[in-house]
Amino acid sequence: MEKILQLLIEGEPFNTSQMAEVLNYSVEEVEARLAELKEKNILLGWRPVFNPAKEIDDWVRAVIEVKIKPEREGGFDRLSERISRFDEVESCYLMSGAYDLLVFVKGHHLKAVAGFVSERLATIDGVLSTATHFMLRAYKEQGFLLPGAREDPEKPKISP
Amino acid sequence: MPRSGIREFFELVQGTDDVISLGVGEPGFATPWHIREAAIYALERGKTSYTSNLGLLKLRRVIARYLAREFRVEYHPERQILVTVGVSEALDIALRAIINPGDKVMYHEPCYVSYHPSISMAHGVGVKVPTREEDNFALDPRQLWNYWEPGVKALVLNFPTNPTGGTVSIAQLREVARFAQEKDLLVISDEIYGELTFAGKHTSIASLPGMRDRTILLHGCSKAFAMTGFRIGFACARSELTEAMMKVHQYSMLCAPILSQEAAIEALQNGAEAVARMKDQYRRRRDLIVRKMNQSGLNCHLPNGTFYAFPSIRSTGLDSKSFALKLFEAKRVATVPGNAFGESGEGFIRCNYSTGYGDLLKACQLIDAFVQEL
Numbered sequence: 001m002e003k004i005l006q007l008l009i010e011g012e013p014f015n016t017s018q019m020a021e022v023l024n025y026s027v028e029e030v031e032a033r034l035a036e037l038k039e040k041n042i043l044l045g046w047r048p049v050f051n052p053a054k055e056i057d058d059w060v061r062a063v064i065e066v067k068i069k070p071e072r073e074g075g076f077d078r079l080s081e082r083i084s085r086f087d088e089v090e091s092c093y094l095m096s097g098a099y100d101l102l103v104f105v106k107g108h109h110l111k112a113v114a115g116f117v118s119e120r121l122a123t124i125d126g127v128l129s130t131a132t133h134f135m136l137r138a139y140k141e142q143g144f145l146l147p148g149a150r151e152d153p154e155k156p157k158i159s160p
Numbered sequence: 161m162p163r164s165g166i167r168e169f170f171e172l173v174q175g176t177d178d179v180i181s182l183g184v185g186e187p188g189f190a191t192p193w194h195i196r197e198a199a200i201y202a203l204e205r206g207k208t209s210y211t212s213n214l215g216l217l218k219l220r221r222v223i224a225r226y227l228a229r230e231f232r233v234e235y236h237p238e239r240q241i242l243v244t245v246g247v248s249e250a251l252d253i254a255l256r257a258i259i260n261p262g263d264k265v266m267y268h269e270p271c272y273v274s275y276h277p278s279i280s281m282a283h284g285v286g287v288k289v290p291t292r293e294e295d296n297f298a299l300d301p302r303q304l305w306n307y308w309e310p311g312v313k314a315l316v317l318n319f320p321t322n323p324t325g326g327t328v329s330i331a332q333l334r335e336v337a338r339f340a341q342e343k344d345l346l347v348i349s350d351e352i353y354g355e356l357t358f359a360g361k362h363t364s365i366a367s368l369p370g371m372r373d374r375t376i377l378l379h380g381c382s383k384a385f386a387m388t389g390f391r392i393g394f395a396c397a398r399s400e401l402t403e404a405m406m407k408v409h410q411y412s413m414l415c416a417p418i419l420s421q422e423a424a425i426e427a428l429q430n431g432a433e434a435v436a437r438m439k440d441q442y443r444r445r446r447d448l449i450v451r452k453m454n455q456s457g458l459n460c461h462l463p464n465g466t467f468y469a470f471p472s473i474r475s476t477g478l479d480s481k482s483f484a485l486k487l488f489e490a491k492r493v494a495t496v497p498g499n500a501f502g503e504s505g506e507g508f509i510r511c512n513y514s515t516g517y518g519d520l521l522k523a524c525q526l527i528d529a530f531v532q533e534l
């Protein structure tokens with residue numbers, strides 16, 4: 001795997017000059033490679049990972065299982081892309097199993113999410129059914145254990 | 161017996177906040193979760209008893225398979241493997257089992273802090289053989305012949321080496337083996353960092369022709385599996401030697417903790433992926449710190465094993481203790497002065513680079529600033 005890709009996956013919060021130090025590249029080289037990853041649609045963008053328990057924006061989150069009707073041409077793609085375009089949708093995946101799409105949505109309050117499901121999502125032609133699950137509490141967010149679950153060992157600072 | 165050089169430094173550093181520590185002798189990672197989970201599961205199932213003095217038979221079987229596969233040396237799980245409370249205990253009982261008062265024991269230096277004191281506590285006499293920076297701290301077999309004295313009974317080896325990260329080539333190891341055979345020595349081989357060998361694969365001296373029966377192989381879970389707190393080691397040797405070690409172990413320790421033994425089974429059976437992941441991190445962090453030290457003017461060889469770098473601080477004109485002390489006072493970066501690992505460590509500091517990248521980069525910058533300000 002490309003070294004810079006590996007570093008990104010590991011998720012250390014580096015700026016480009018720190019990346020350059022770690023990888024022994026020049027800053028220009030790091031920037032060029034990042035640009036290339038974007039160019040190739042491998043790297044979609046940057047986002048901070050927030051602690052959902054801190055309710056910085058009072059987000060209410062839900063996962064929705066959606067059954068949709070595949071089409072003769074394009075299968076699930078047209079409808080899935082259409083659903084994905086809503087701002088409320090954070091992620092959208094085609095799944096194997098009992099339903100077709102798993103849609104991660106967020107809204108400012110419960111009513112907003114409920115409204116999105118009943119008025120926007122469920123009314124789309126080709127959406128056969130939805131089942132909405134509201135998230136109650138996060139224990140791990142995109143690879144980060146939430147404080148509380150995290151351990152803080154009492155390690156000596158010097159040992160043989 | 162002198163107080164360990166590392167202790168006074170420990171007390172100084174321990175009481176200070178906001179320290180970036182490159183001074184620990186253990187991995188920067190917590191034990192992989194699947195191993196911790198195995199210990200929890202064992203606790204839930206009520207595994208709270210003693211075990212056989214030798215350790216759980218299942219664990220000894222797993223160790224036998226692991227060593228056959230990874231170290232290419234075979235031991236009988238029922239008679240030739242003894243599970244101990246860390247390699248620390250294994251080293252102690254190995255020495256106590258084979259040393260009579262006044263017997264001499266050769267060891268290479270700089271080395272792990274316990275070797276010389278453990279030899280003394282077993283009423284042996286330590287004979288040190290220096291390893292050198294110009295050899296990347298490998299053991300030059302000719303030095304063994306030079307430093308040998310009548311009355312030497314055993315040779316303690318530790319490759320890869322704490323604190324230098326040194327390893328030996330197979331050719332050198334063969335020469336060491338020939339020396340041991342020629343002088344009819346027992347070898348205590350502490351291979352606790354074996355998996356953490358970067359270029360090439362670790363070779364156990366016990367796997368060389370004619371060496372298994374004169375070697376006590378010491379290994380454990382502390383380093384490669386990041387399990388220092390579990391305190392699991394093992395001593396492997398021909399049956400009579402194992403029996404002799406067992407007698408000391410039986411009365412002083414009874415057995416290693418059962419929960420840790422259960423965790424060790426999981427580690428040795430299913431830990432390869434986690435070990436590979438951590439080792440990859442160590443290799444990359446090693447490359448970073450070695451480059452940075454050299455850029456700062458601290459000459460640093462590329463260590464081929466462990467998670468320690470051992471840069472020379474001679475260019476600063478300071479001795480290693482003053483360097484470590486001043487660095488700590490000025491920049492709050494803790495390292496271990498090389499002379500804590502014996503006189504031949506003078507002129508160096510040991511830096512554990514297994515800490516996170518963020519701290520590692522910061523520490524390198526602070527060391528650089530410190531050196532430039534001198």
Ligand SMILES: Cc1ncc(COP(=O)(O)O)c(C=O)c1O
Nearest residue numbers: 160185246247248272322380382
């Ligand atoms: C070379 C060497 N041997 C033995 C030990 C002790 O390890 P354990 O945790 O198995 O007692 C250490 C720990 O630092 C070490 O570096």
